[in-house]
Amino acid sequence: MAHINLENGMPGILGPMLFSPHTAAPMNLLANALMQSDEGLSRGERELIATYVSSQNDCFFCQTIHGAIASDYLGDEDWSFVKSVKDNYEETTLSPKLKSLLAIAGSVQKGGKNVTTEQVEAAKANGASDLEIHDTVLIAAAFCMFNRYVDGLATTAPTDPDIYRKRAKNVIANGYSAKGTTY
Numbered sequence: 001m002a003h004i005n006l007e008n009g010m011p012g013i014l015g016p017m018l019f020s021p022h023t024a025a026p027m028n029l030l031a032n033a034l035m036q037s038d039e040g041l042s043r044g045e046r047e048l049i050a051t052y053v054s055s056q057n058d059c060f061f062c063q064t065i066h067g068a069i070a071s072d073y074l075g076d077e078d079w080s081f082v083k084s085v086k087d088n089y090e091e092t093t094l095s096p097k098l099k100s101l102l103a104i105a106g107s108v109q110k111g112g113k114n115v116t117t118e119q120v121e122a123a124k125a126n127g128a129s130d131l132e133i134h135d136t137v138l139i140a141a142a143f144c145m146f147n148r149y150v151d152g153l154a155t156t157a158p159t160d161p162d163i164y165r166k167r168a169k170n171v172i173a174n175g176y177s178a179k180g181t182t183y
Helices: 014-019 021-035 043-056 060-074 080-091 096-110 117-125 130-152 161-174
Strands: none
Touching: 014 021, 021 043, 021 130, 043 060, 043 080, 043 096, 043 130, 060 080, 060 130, 060 161, 080 096, 096 117, 096 130, 117 130
């Protein structure tokens, strides 16, 4: 049960966004700017970073929806690759560049000052651009906020994976917005 009365019992971030449209609008703009871009990082990579950070924050709703979106972009039909990234990305087939960016994202999740010069140098040595490092840090920071928003209000999260698969297709087609969303 959510800590406040959320409209129609919408799950995850959708309930609070419907509750407060004036704060939802800029959050959706940020999510679209960060996640719906193909400049530098691919959309699948962006979603994977969001998924990883959300899993480190133990936010079930966010790691599941963004994992579903990442899986769709990456052709990971059974979500096994995304699960392996959440469990131990170092042991996956991800590129050294993306592994080094996930290390940075993991440090941001702990606190921004945990990002080290060595991590940034490693990312650059593995081919990451300044834009990709910037976007990784901002995605990680934004998802810490989104995760705390969702969990701080004790929103609900469906357990049926098909609900997340359906929502993932909607996000891929239409971007992020609480308007017109159904579960």
